[in-house]
Amino acid sequence: MTDDTRPPAADDAAPDQAERRAARRARRLARLGRGGQGGPGRKGGAPGGQGGGAGSGGVSGGGKAGQGAKGPGRGGARGPGAGKGGPLAARGNPARPRRQDGGEGGGLAAGAGSGAPAEAARGRLRGGNVDGPRPLRPTVIIETGAPETGRRAGLSRRLRAALFWLSFVVMVLLPSGLAGWYLWTQAADQYASETSFAVRSLDQTLPSPMTELLGGAADSTAADSQMLFEYLQSQPLVEIIDRKLDLEKIYNHPDADPLFRLGRGRSIEEKVFYWNLAVTVSYDNASGIIYVQTRAFDPDDAQRVAQAVLDESARLINELSVKARADAVRYALADLADAEARVREARRKLQEFRLSERSVDVTQDIAQAMALISQLRAQRAALQADYDSRKDLLGAESPALAALRRQMASLDEQIRREQERIASADPEAAARERDGDGSLTSAAGAQEQLTVELNFAENMYTSALAAVEAARADARRAQRYLATHIAPTRAQEAEYPDRLMWTIAVAFVSLLVWAITLLIIGSIRDRR
Template identity: 40%
Template sequence: MHIPSVASAARARLRHHAILGSFLGLVLAPTLAAALYLFTIADDQYTSTVGFAVRSEDSGSALDFLSGFGGLSGMPASGTASDTDILYQFIQSQELVQRISDQLKLKEIYSKPSFDPVFAFSPEDEIEDLVDYWKRMVRISYDSTTGLIELRVHAFEPRDAQIIAQTILGESTRMINELSAIARADATRYAREELDKAVERLREQRVAVTEFRSRTQIVDPSADIQGQMGLLYTLQEQLAAANIDINLLRQTTQPNDPRITQNERRIAVIEELIQREREKFGMGGDTDGKASDYSTLVGEYERLTVDREFAEKSYLAALANYDAALADAQRKNRYLAAYIRPTLAEKSVYPQRGLLTLLTGGLALLLWSIGLLVYYSVRDRR
């Protein structure tokens, strides 16, 4: 019974040595390697901080009452939160990285360390790799409740970090200006289209009135008809006077008196003229079947006048609505407000060598502990 006890103690010592060896190899060695790399190889990183928010100017207008002219167009309500969301995605996009890379040569800036396989960027990598690396070196913080964006830009030189932050701010301002211009164009596009239609409609109606006047040689049928009515009234008065004269002659002279014949001819001529004038007004008996009488001309002219007046009112309403939409769009202008200008670092804060060493050691210890627990769990089941 004594010999098995001695053998069991020997196996325990071997197991303990194996556990100690695994601890040294899996926990202590990675921690020391990480510390050696961080404190002797990794280059210092400097940060530049910049903070900004999208703001929108919005004020009332004395032209707001003109919106009752038909609601042809209006500036849609715009929330700066949605603009900030767009800007948040734009800062992380390949488009921005490409723009800044073209201006500042990002690959050269981020590959300045002579040997740093972890934190430095390889200049032979493609733009997609640069975008992934960009997200590591440009840390973005976004508060959706306040709409504030704060960036912490890393670089291996203080001035490089500040220049990159300034360029990001400039490109972000450019993006917001583009969004503002697009919003203004959208706000006035429909009003402009309606104004163009109203102008074209008014032009067509004025051309129709001009063609009517050229065809009929009448500037204003209302004024012309007054003159014709005056002539008709004069002829009727002359006809009445002639009838009175002929009746008097018939009562006081012989039937073959030449003055009676002369008055009869005068009455016939006056009646013929009256008939012609009445035919012009559409009041006569037989006409030539053409739409040339005054009643037809007046009806056509009144229709053209009504259409022209409606086109003029539509034009005035469209013009007022366009002016109101344009003024409203100008007032609702977006701009980028920087509450933290790009800073210039005086000392290196990153990489956080002590923290990263502790995290490496802690992670290695956690993994080693989990493996040890799994080992003992499997061993106990045998």
């Protein structure tokens, strides 16, 4: 069976299958929001079916062509269906006809469509034979974009590139160039003068290995060095040096540039801020050395400022040393005065006690009373022995024995009084003691207490007197002084400003700021 004798069903099967595949492909493209174009139509004549409308996409594949006017013969040549749609279009490859029958609809017919999606043109040949193969599926041609959309994308890319390089020039190259131009052409030379010194004492000893392990010098001058380090950066020093040298005159030199000069009519706070920029002070904890670097627009000015700093440092250390010596001696003298007053008070109390007791030394009175009691007891014992020997011979009523008894009674009374005088515990004796007629034992106790207080006060006075002498000796030996290691130098070449370092620093900071700005802008754009 030849192609001319195929049944119509067989002729229509292949185009229908191709149309279905084209319709599915068109729907997929429609989901992406892209337009399509109509496929090949059959039997040219009337225009083909409508393609995809704008915004919703068109149908790609074989568009359904309208029926043309039938001629007397069968069939007409198939022609490509042309559709209007979005930026993507699919076009079918027409079959090359082998035989044509005459008719009104002969020739190539173009099917054109636009607007909403329409069904694809079937392109069947109604009642005609076409010699030659029929395509099983249409050829899809994908266009990358419409000319206007491509132009907009190109302009957007060129604009972004221009803004990128413009921002780089404005934020990186321009600040770096201005900084380099100012530093290398406008900035004035600055000269540096250096000096170093340390606080030392006459009795300072070498640090032990343990002291070095624990971190530097731990002598008594460390506190003074730290105090001096803080003083060199303080407002009082700036005020003193400003009165001596006139800092505004030094740092407003005719050769000074506007950026690094001090300026006129500055407040003391602004001068202190500028001082800490122009004068660098560092302290080495291990050695206790203080390093000072002063900068000025003239080498002589820098040296004069460094010399003024050295002089003020020496003056401060001398004042601290004198004050420390005076404080040490003053404290010792105060202790001596207290001890002397205590001695005077103890002596006064002892004198009053002696006057009240009417005795220079109560202990001697007690010793004398004890000796008297011993004598009285010896006499009493002798009289008792005489009385006992005569009693048997003379009788109890003898006048001689009566006299002996009276003598013994008198001796007993005298012994009793002497004993009560030495030690008595009755209230009346205590009352008499308060009136100055008390027992010798109580008086001896009071005298001993006063004597101990006097001795203690005298010992304290002796110790305080020795402390005063020692404080004076220590003050002379512990005198602080400023040891100068490096005298103020005079520069011959300018060391500041460090033009290369500052130029690189400005360029690096500008580049960093520019990169951060681009990151922020990109992040904001992505969020939108």
